[in-house]
Amino acid sequence: MDFSTDQDHESVRSSVRGFLTRSGTEADVRRIMESEPGHDPDGWAALGKRLGVTAIGVPEELGGAGFGFAELAIVLEELGTALYPSPLFGSRVLAAEALMRSGDERVADEVAALADGETIGCLALSEHSGAWRPDRVSVKATPAGDGYSLEGRASFVVDGAAADLVVVVADLAGEPSLFLVPPDAEGLEREPLQTVDLTRRQARLTFDGCPARLVGTPGTAPRVVASVLDLAAIALAAEQVGGAQRCLDLAVDHAKTRVQFGRPIGSFQAVKHKCADVLLELDAARTAVRTAAWSVDNAPDEVPVLASLVKAHCSEMYELAARECIQIHGGMGFTWEYAAQLYFKRAHSSALMFGTPDHHREALADRLKLGA
Amino acid sequence: MTTQTRGDSFRDEVREFLREHLPAGWQGSGGLDPGAYPGFREHWRALLVEHRLIAPAWPREYGGGGHTAVESAIVAEEFARVGVPRGGANDPFGIQMIGNTLLALGTEEQRRRFLPGILDGTYVFCQGFSEPGHGSDLSNITTRARREGGEWVIDGQKIWTSNALTANWIFVLCRTGDQDTSRYQGLTLLLVPLDQPGVERRPIRMINGGDEFCETFFTGARTGAGLEVGGVGGGWQAATRLLTFERGETTATLPVRFRAELDRLRTLIELRGAFADPLVRRDFAWCWSRVELMRLNGQRNLARWAQGESIGAESSLEKLWWSELHGKITGLACRVLGAEATTYSGQDPVSYFLCDEPGAPADSVSSWVKVHLSTLGETIAAGTSEIQRNIVAERLLGLPR
Numbered sequence: 001m002d003f004s005t006d007q008d009h010e011s012v013r014s015s016v017r018g019f020l021t022r023s024g025t026e027a028d029v030r031r032i033m034e035s036e037p038g039h040d041p042d043g044w045a046a047l048g049k050r051l052g053v054t055a056i057g058v059p060e061e062l063g064g065a066g067f068g069f070a071e072l073a074i075v076l077e078e079l080g081t082a083l084y085p086s087p088l089f090g091s092r093v094l095a096a097e098a099l100m101r102s103g104d105e106r107v108a109d110e111v112a113a114l115a116d117g118e119t120i121g122c123l124a125l126s127e128h129s130g131a132w133r134p135d136r137v138s139v140k141a142t143p144a145g146d147g148y149s150l151e152g153r154a155s156f157v158v159d160g161a162a163a164d165l166v167v168v169v170a171d172l173a174g175e176p177s178l179f180l181v182p183p184d185a186e187g188l189e190r191e192p193l194q195t196v197d198l199t200r201r202q203a204r205l206t207f208d209g210c211p212a213r214l215v216g217t218p219g220t221a222p223r224v225v226a227s228v229l230d231l232a233a234i235a236l237a238a239e240q241v242g243g244a245q246r247c248l249d250l251a252v253d254h255a256k257t258r259v260q261f262g263r264p265i266g267s268f269q270a271v272k273h274k275c276a277d278v279l280l281e282l283d284a285a286r287t288a289v290r291t292a293a294w295s296v297d298n299a300p301d302e303v304p305v306l307a308s309l310v311k312a313h314c315s316e317m318y319e320l321a322a323r324e325c326i327q328i329h330g331g332m333g334f335t336w337e338y339a340a341q342l343y344f345k346r347a348h349s350s351a352l353m354f355g356t357p358d359h360h361r362e363a364l365a366d367r368l369k370l371g372a
Numbered sequence: 373m374t375t376q377t378r379g380d381s382f383r384d385e386v387r388e389f390l391r392e393h394l395p396a397g398w399q400g401s402g403g404l405d406p407g408a409y410p411g412f413r414e415h416w417r418a419l420l421v422e423h424r425l426i427a428p429a430w431p432r433e434y435g436g437g438g439h440t441a442v443e444s445a446i447v448a449e450e451f452a453r454v455g456v457p458r459g460g461a462n463d464p465f466g467i468q469m470i471g472n473t474l475l476a477l478g479t480e481e482q483r484r485r486f487l488p489g490i491l492d493g494t495y496v497f498c499q500g501f502s503e504p505g506h507g508s509d510l511s512n513i514t515t516r517a518r519r520e521g522g523e524w525v526i527d528g529q530k531i532w533t534s535n536a537l538t539a540n541w542i543f544v545l546c547r548t549g550d551q552d553t554s555r556y557q558g559l560t561l562l563l564v565p566l567d568q569p570g571v572e573r574r575p576i577r578m579i580n581g582g583d584e585f586c587e588t589f590f591t592g593a594r595t596g597a598g599l600e601v602g603g604v605g606g607g608w609q610a611a612t613r614l615l616t617f618e619r620g621e622t623t624a625t626l627p628v629r630f631r632a633e634l635d636r637l638r639t640l641i642e643l644r645g646a647f648a649d650p651l652v653r654r655d656f657a658w659c660w661s662r663v664e665l666m667r668l669n670g671q672r673n674l675a676r677w678a679q680g681e682s683i684g685a686e687s688s689l690e691k692l693w694w695s696e697l698h699g700k701i702t703g704l705a706c707r708v709l710g711a712e713a714t715t716y717s718g719q720d721p722v723s724y725f726l727c728d729e730p731g732a733p734a735d736s737v738s739s740w741v742k743v744h745l746s747t748l749g750e751t752i753a754a755g756t757s758e759i760q761r762n763i764v765a766e767r768l769l770g771l772p773r
Contacts, residue, residue: 252769267772269758272765279764280689284665287672309661361657362650370638370656371647 012071015051016078019043024082026339029199032085033342037162038201039085047086048117054092055115057297062100063112069231073238073293080239081246083342085199087120090159093235094228095121095167101224102178102216110165110180119183122163124154124205125225132229132354134169134176134221139207141170141179141214148172148179148214150187150207156353160203161192168205168212169221176221179212186210197349199342230303232354233311234292240314240350241282241289244321247343248278251321251328265328274324281317289314305367312360315351322347382443386425386450393419400455400632400731402722402739409722417460417493426459426491427467430475434487442678445624452628455730462535466490466497470543470563470601472617477602477610486563498539500530500564500588501611507532508759510545511555511608515590517546517562522597524562526570526590532753536573536586540566544590545611548604559607561614564595580724580745615754616687622726623674623683626694627667630701632730634663637705639734646708655704662697669693685767688760695750696757698727702744712737713744725750 048054058064096114113119127138139152166181187210193202255266292306322344326333333340420426429444430436489495515528549558570593575583602610706713718736721728724746751757765771
């Protein structure tokens with residue numbers, strides 16, 4: 001890949017930063033995370049309709065704006081830096097990619113609505129054990145009239161309460177398949193979960209004779225979900241890089257100004273070395289995420305290995321950055337009032353979501369065919 | 373990656389040279405018998421001198437290849453890929469360190485005298501910086517040099533002099549001014565011949581059993597006036613400059629060497645059937661990831677370097693990364709070997725530091741154990757991990773001293 005500074009990247013980054021400076025301050029984030037929908041409808045409209053970030057990486061014939069996953073990753077990184085609560089990950093990365101990758105032309109209108117930001121989507125995949133695996137779903141589909149009927153429950157559905165459109169992975173006579181549930185479907189119950197990370201909402205969805213359309217052909221889900229999970233891993237890693245950078249900035253700023261024993265605490269090696277270790281892990285993470293996001297559009301064969309690599313590394317890197325940020329701030333870092341707790345909770349949750357570091361290292365071992 | 377686009381035709385030339393001159397069936401230097409390695413290395417070095425590949429980026433008037441720094445990194449990378457040395461054991465000191473420093477700061481007279489001689493083997497250098505009392509804190513060194521007529525007279529002691537026994541000259545950081553008033557200004561970098569009564573070298577036996585380091589004693593040792601590099605009192609600047617040349621090229625070569633070592637580790641684990649152990653699988657995947665992260669970051673750094681950005685304190689990040697990683701990789705090999713790794717057996721490593729050479733047998737216990745022991749020195753030599761973290765914190769993050 002080309003490591004020179006990319007003008008497209010910088011223009012995407014600066015427009016998102018401009019939005020966040022106006023509408024994504026810490027005060028905004030706290031207000032939005034405590035609001036009922038968990039995101040700001042005006043802010044979402046500004047990001048989607050005006051800045052067009054929901055259309056990034058969507059093919060133009062489906063209402064997209066050109067660019068690729070590399071640019072989408074920049075948006076996610078910036079949103080992760082600010083912890084800005086938005087359905088971009090759940091809607092654009094999970095739901096829209098699942099539909100686009102199904103190869104089903106009958107969902108073009110839904111993809112266009114997601115790309116426009118008009119519609120918010122979610123992907124119901126995980127059951128209560130928290131395995132993000134299409135062969136372990138508990139939702140069952142049975143033919144009913146022209147379509148299908150769903151029974152069962154999905155948990156940890158990102159943006160599941162706010163979504164207008166639900167993409168569901170369900171078992172159809174032993175074959176994991178993809179379904180689409182319309183916004184006003186009967187027999188769909190959504191129960192918001194009490195999330196540790198208030199900046200990213202989740203819900204439990206219960207399907208009780210809920211009508212659904214089949215997407216693609218029976219048995220499409222394993223292939224589609226595998227590639228969506230790789231994208232999810234890279235997307236979360238991009239957010240993790242942004243969040244960790246903010247944690248390091250907060251820690252370094254504090255270490256430069258906080259005086260104890262007559263010296264700034266940043267002059268003590270114990271503090272310096274913590275900051276250096278965070279930068280060491282972050283610097284490597286940034287390059288790897290950029291490469292992984294680039295490979296989505298340019299070297300698809302390399303995506304599975306890079307996705308697991310960056311998700312495992314960035315998860316641990318972000319947790320380290322957030323933990324050290326709190327430690328360097330001392331008691332203040334432990335308070336509700338200070339921003340560090342928000343970052344730690346995002347680091348904690350995004351490390352466990354869509355595969356823990358251990359899970360991804362095992363996946364990497366498989367993908368490298370170790371011992372095969 | 374820029375070194376791939378801009379240097380494509382040059383890279384092909386280097387590959388063609390390797391194809392033409394490497395012995396048939398070449399597997400990497402690690403495939404040689406360790407006893408045969410020094411002889412091969414001497415023969416190979418002479419070939420590189422003849423083809424002007426020994427110092428690719430030096431001007432041709434001094435025997436160099438007249439190539440760009442990027443092209444020089446390509447030579448290093450391609451040589452690492454096939455596991456063949458870039459030169460002799462002392463060339464990192466003669467060419468990369470003092471040679472490059474002479475090109476940057478030396479007088480024309482010094483360049484004409486030393487540069488061609490370093491390449492043709494007349495001058496074989498080693499490095500005299502660290503002292504028993506001053507390793508990390510280099511600015512406080514106490515080895516003194518005073519003028520006596522047309523000569524410098526040197527008294528003091530240096531330590532950790534790598535490859536001192538195969539050298540005939542040494543560059544020595546000496547105190548020539550007043551220590552109290554000018555810690556930094558009072559230093560001078562001197563070129564000193566080793567074969568004289570005032571210099572004594574005593575090998576130090578190391579944790580890995582090897583003796584590639586010496587203590588070097590100076591008792592009224594002499595060298596000529598005019599052999600100070602960077603001028604009298606300019607030693608600190610010259611030494612700082614010199615240490616930046618120590619790193620650069622490793623950005624291109626280390627990922628290649630580490631990957632070759634990982635491939636050997638993978639083969640070892642497969643031979644022992646140890647991938648059935650989920651912890652071994654996970655730890656290997658972790659090591660593989662760290663090497664891949666090093667490779668990707670290295671490509672980024674080389675691209676920046678090729679665009680003319682200088683790599684300064686970032687080299688501290690690189691050094692921290694690989695040196696903290698290396699012991700984990702060799703430690704995993706020892707865990708897989710189990711009780712076998714409590715004894716020495718099989719072939720010794722051809723090279724102890726920065727991995728054994730590519731082509732080394734994957735299941736040689738002695739190679740893994742001796743390289744594992746050597747990794748303990750890698751987080752100490754050329755700036756300890758603690759010093760590197762200070763540099764990162766102060767220069768990259770702006771934390772106060």
